[in-house]
Amino acid sequence: MPDVNALLSDYADQVLSLVDEIPAGKVLTYGDVAELVGQGGPRQVGTVMARYGAASTWWRVVRADGRLLPGSEARAIEHYLREGTPLREAAGRDPRLDMSRARWVREQD
DNA sequence: ATAATGACGTCGG
DNA sequence: TCCGACGCCATTA
Numbered sequence: 001m002p003d004v005n006a007l008l009s010d011y012a013d014q015v016l017s018l019v020d021e022i023p024a025g026k027v028l029t030y031g032d033v034a035e036l037v038g039q040g041g042p043r044q045v046g047t048v049m050a051r052y053g054a055a056s057t058w059w060r061v062v063r064a065d066g067r068l069l070p071g072s073e074a075r076a077i078e079h080y081l082r083e084g085t086p087l088r089e090a091a092g093r094d095p096r097l098d099m100s101r102a103r104w105v106r107e108q109d
Numbered sequence: 110a111t112a113a114t115g116a117c118g119t120c121g122g
Numbered sequence: 123t124c125c126g127a128c129g130c131c132a133t134t135a
Contacts, residue, residue: 029118030116030117030118031117031118034117040131040132041118041130041131041132042116042130042131043114043115043116043117043118043130043132044117044131044132044133045116045117046115046116046117047115047132047133048116049116050115050116051116053116058116061116062116063117063118064117064118064119065117065118070116071116072116093123
């Protein structure tokens with residue numbers, strides 16, 4: 001297999017670059033990434049992450065409702081706890097991200 | 110050319 | 123809060 005990066009489309013490349021800039025402890029929604037990249041939509045970003053996201057800081061790209069990535073909740077939580085990403089924990093229910101606080105806003109940060 | 114498919118998002122009920 | 127219905131949009135089938 002040749003270098004994966006060499007095969008990435010410009011779009012995927014832009015998405016991954018941006019994801020790489022998200023600071024620890026913060027996150028961006030699929031929609032945010034799409035807007036910042038200025039092309040495509042949330043679903044397109046999702047497609048890129050599904051296909052090339054494994055090697056990136058995938059846990060920093062989340063759904064707008066703060067739900068954790070289905071199938072990788074455990075791994076995600078480990079990272080969130082480790083980098084201090086704000087979570088909303090309710091008794092008995094699976095934790096969600098506290099979006100209002102966890103969302104990365106380029107301006108202020 | 111047409112339909113189904115997603116790591117999505119928003120809006121009622 | 124939980125859920126279903128729709129809208130969205132590039133890619134696949």
